[in-house]
Amino acid sequence: MTDAGRPGNWAELTGWIAAATAAHGGPLTxxxxxxxxxxxxxxxxxxxxxxxxxxxxxxxxxxxxxxxxxxxxxxxxxxxxxxxxxxxxxxxxxxxxxxxxxxxxxxxxxxxxxxxxxxxxxxxxxxxxxxxxxxxxxxxxxxxxxxxxxxxxxxxxxxxxxxxISETAVLTSPRIHQATGMVAVQLGTDVSTAFASLRARAFADGRALGDLADDVVARTVRFTELEMDPGQPETGGESS
Structure with missing residues (x-):
């Protein structure tokens, strides 16, 4: 999801986190x-x-x-x-x-x-x-x-x-770029959402992003609409 699609307080909160992290003197962990x-x-x-x-x-x-x-x-x-x-x-x-x-x-x-x-x-x-x-x-x-x-x-x-789910591998890596494009087609979504879905699945499966990308390119792994990134966690349906 792009910043333009975020809720109104997204920019304010991320700015607050950035300032607090800088004051802490280290990376956000x-x-x-x-x-x-x-x-x-x-x-x-x-x-x-x-x-x-x-x-x-x-x-x-x-x-x-x-x-x-x-x-x-x-x-x-x-x-x-x-x-x-x-x-x-x-x-x-x-x-x-x-x-x-x-x-x-x-x-x-x-x-x-x-x-x-x-x-x-x-x-x-x-x-x-x-x-x-x-x-x-x-x-x-x-x-x-x-x-x-x-x-x-x-x-x-x-x-x-x-x-x-952040990865050191970048989208410009040829195999990850190709896999991301294939996932975007499979999900019918934009490249940013496809990349988030690819990273999330790699993290959840305990796999390197590049290895998963290889399987996507080899067509041994296919993404469905159920993998699509909804953009943010669900807020409704509270339970008690």
């Missing part, structure tokens, strides 16, 4: 992005859980709350992040009572994972049919995310995906 989400949304904890198709799970977090909750979810295999990832839909729970936890995630309720958390908002990292993980925002006090904060959370999720 997943851990730093979590810290910026925590600051921007006044959260008590933020976690980014990356789940890819080869079974690898990695976490990045800001605040002890985020890392504790991610560890609890990975231990029992259920929770708001897992639900957001598995359904490709946001899980927004502004008032996280013991009854809600017991009903939605009974195994998580047996442990101390959600102790001290009163609100949780989990956003899936999804590009078409490819699910990369989820971004979770936690607060110690109940309350809805304000519309502007929710919009920022959605954009932060998109930025997290862009950061995760």
């Amino acid at each position: 997943p851990d730093l992005l979590c810290a910026l989400v925590q600051r921007r949304l006044a959260a008590d904890g933020v976690v980014l859980v990356v789940m890819i198709n080869n079974g690898t799970v990695t976490t990045h977090s800001a605040g002890v709350t985020g890392s504790r909750l991610a560890e609890a979810e990975l231990t029992v295999g259920q929770g708001p992040l897992t639900s957001a990832w598995s359904t490709s839909r946001p899980v927004l729970v502004p008032d996280l009572t013991a009854e809600v936890v017991a009903t939605e995630w009974p195994l998580l309720a047996l442990g101390p994972g959600l102790v001290g958390v009163a609100a949780v908002f989990a956003f899936p990292m999804v590009i078409g049919a490819v699910r990369l993980g989820a971004l979770g925002v936690y607060r110690r006090f109940p309350g809805e995310l304000a519309p502007a904060a929710r919009a920022d959370a959605v954009l932060f999720t998109r930025i997290a995906m862009d950061l995760l």
